[in-house]
Amino acid sequence: MLAVVVAAVAPRARAADLGLPGLLAPLQIHGFVSQGFLVTSANDYLADSSRGSFEFSEVGLNVTLPATDRLTLGVQVFSRKLGPIGDYRAALDWYYLDYHWRDWLGIRAGRVKLPFGLYNDSSDVDAARTAVLLPQSIYPAQNRDFLLAQTGAELYGYKDLGGVGGIDYRLYAGTIFLEVTQQPGSPFTVLNLDVPYVVGGRVLWLPLDGLRLGGSLQLLRLDTDLLPVGSTARVGVKVPATLWVASAEYLVRDFVFAAEYSRWLVETQSSNPSVFPPSSSRSERAYAMATYRANAWFQAGAYYSRLFPNVERRTYPDGVQHDVALTLRFDVNRYLLVKAEGHWMRGTAGLSSTLNGNRPLSALEPHWALFAVKATASF
Amino acid sequence: MRSGAFIPVAIAALAAAAEPSRSGYVVIVHPGTGVARIDRKLLGEIFLRRATRWPDDSPIRPVDLAPDARARARFAEDVLSRSVASVRSYWQQRIFSGQGLPPPELQDDEVVAYVLSHPGAIGYVTPGTPLNGAKTVALD
Numbered sequence: 001m002l003a004v005v006v007a008a009v010a011p012r013a014r015a016a017d018l019g020l021p022g023l024l025a026p027l028q029i030h031g032f033v034s035q036g037f038l039v040t041s042a043n044d045y046l047a048d049s050s051r052g053s054f055e056f057s058e059v060g061l062n063v064t065l066p067a068t069d070r071l072t073l074g075v076q077v078f079s080r081k082l083g084p085i086g087d088y089r090a091a092l093d094w095y096y097l098d099y100h101w102r103d104w105l106g107i108r109a110g111r112v113k114l115p116f117g118l119y120n121d122s123s124d125v126d127a128a129r130t131a132v133l134l135p136q137s138i139y140p141a142q143n144r145d146f147l148l149a150q151t152g153a154e155l156y157g158y159k160d161l162g163g164v165g166g167i168d169y170r171l172y173a174g175t176i177f178l179e180v181t182q183q184p185g186s187p188f189t190v191l192n193l194d195v196p197y198v199v200g201g202r203v204l205w206l207p208l209d210g211l212r213l214g215g216s217l218q219l220l221r222l223d224t225d226l227l228p229v230g231s232t233a234r235v236g237v238k239v240p241a242t243l244w245v246a247s248a249e250y251l252v253r254d255f256v257f258a259a260e261y262s263r264w265l266v267e268t269q270s271s272n273p274s275v276f277p278p279s280s281s282r283s284e285r286a287y288a289m290a291t292y293r294a295n296a297w298f299q300a301g302a303y304y305s306r307l308f309p310n311v312e313r314r315t316y317p318d319g320v321q322h323d324v325a326l327t328l329r330f331d332v333n334r335y336l337l338v339k340a341e342g343h344w345m346r347g348t349a350g351l352s353s354t355l356n357g358n359r360p361l362s363a364l365e366p367h368w369a370l371f372a373v374k375a376t377a378s379f
Numbered sequence: 380m381r382s383g384a385f386i387p388v389a390i391a392a393l394a395a396a397a398e399p400s401r402s403g404y405v406v407i408v409h410p411g412t413g414v415a416r417i418d419r420k421l422l423g424e425i426f427l428r429r430a431t432r433w434p435d436d437s438p439i440r441p442v443d444l445a446p447d448a449r450a451r452a453r454f455a456e457d458v459l460s461r462s463v464a465s466v467r468s469y470w471q472q473r474i475f476s477g478q479g480l481p482p483p484e485l486q487d488d489e490v491v492a493y494v495l496s497h498p499g500a501i502g503y504v505t506p507g508t509p510l511n512g513a514k515t516v517a518l519d
Binding site: 032060069072074076098100103108113119124128166209253256293378 | 424431460468474
């Protein structure tokens with residue numbers, strides 16, 4: 001499919017280079033390949049990690065074509081494997097038509113990455129950060145399909161504010177297409193899964209060089225019909241969710257300091273409360289991170305991340321996840337890098353009961369460690 | 380008295396003329412671009428592709444030096460307040476999230492050729508590079 005896309009757009013790029021309209025940047029092709037390894041001292045996390053797992057792979061290839069000086073077309077194909085997620089199937093990660101009318105106003109239509117927090121829209125780009133795993137409290141890898149991209153439209157822009165910096169904003173509305181997947185051992189069969197809307201935006205204030213301050217808000221609803229095992233009476237379930245995050249990042253010379261605080265309100269409304277009881281939960285998520293680039297080939301980073309899935313029940317160990325991470329990154333050359341990362345974890349929130357033999361989270365090992373190694377090539 | 384006043388003025392004028400090269404790079408634009416001076420903040424926004432239009436609404440076409448050029452490092456630190464590697468991270472985030480493309484990266488003589496052949500182009504080169512008619516721009 002990618003070859004077809006490239007073949008389709010390449011002649012136009014050559015025409016642009018030849019002067020029709022003549023002065024545009026040529027078509028660009030970029031890609032990356034990542035392979036990682038995860039191992040935990042106890043518990044399975046993201047994959048079958050307690051025995052060590054190589055099911056931690058990502059491949060992406062994109063083509064971007066400036067069709068005119070205001071209109072850009074782009075598409076990225078992405079494939080991944082992370083434990084039970086992905087199965088190496090290639091999918092259109094994003095594609096868009098981007099009309100950049102003014103610096104303060106542009107519009108993108110298509111499948112567009114969701115701007116939530118500082119790093120959600122680039123969370124697949126291993127080469128663009130120091131850490132192997134972004135703080136999982138705010139950027140949970142297992143929720144990627146829900147949080148990474150929406151199909152619809154987005155307004156965006158940057159407005160210079162003179163002596164007080166500038167404002168960068170993105171506002172979007174659309175839907176998220178999800179595949180119906182059955183959870184092994186679940187008492188329900190999922191008949192359908194729809195997101196009738198996802199709306200939101202991110203506003204960042206850039207008051208000085210390297211400083212970004214701002215917030216993101218996302219509202220969405222997930223609708224599903226469930227069929228209880230051994231029954232023919234379906235249950236309609238609606239899950240409206242409100243997510244927000246406050247963000248701060250300061251890049252000064254070779255240091256980057258970042259901190260984010262977030263709350264997610266998720267309600268569950270049921271057409272048959274006796275079979276599927278309604279619920280409501282408010283989670284709290286936060287992290288603080290610092291990275292340092294010592295030279296062209298070495299970076300180090302550390303963060304502390306904290307997750308409370310339900311702020312009304314901060315019980316230990318299943319109601320909390322504390323994560324202290326330390327990363328070393330080595331850039332072998334401009335195209336290849338290797339990272340090693342250790343995590344000291346306290347609490348079992350964020351673990352998957354399904355990945356751990358359907359044992360309740362309260363029965364899992366509360367003190368555990370994760371070690372990850374990842375190599376990425378990009379161009 | 381009169382000559383005494385002239386000398387400091389002349390020194391200041393010479394210093395201003397020499398300012399671009401003293402900083403380790405010379406900013407140049409297409410000769411048809413009506414820009415003689417440019418604000419350092421605007422220059423940074425241009426090279427991060429936040430500012431894409433000149434005041435007359437014509438497109439700005441920035442062109443960068445290759446990553447290993449010494450003037451590239453000076454420019455990145457002086458204008459963008461970050462290292463060349465940080466600039467690369469910035470562009471990787473944007474490239475792979477579909478948010479934009481970086482300026483082309485060329486050698487000194489290619490930057491001059493690009494600027495001369497692209498109306499609205501702006502670039503910078505190592506001091507001493509033959510400019511062949513490209514217009515130099517002072518930094519505010």
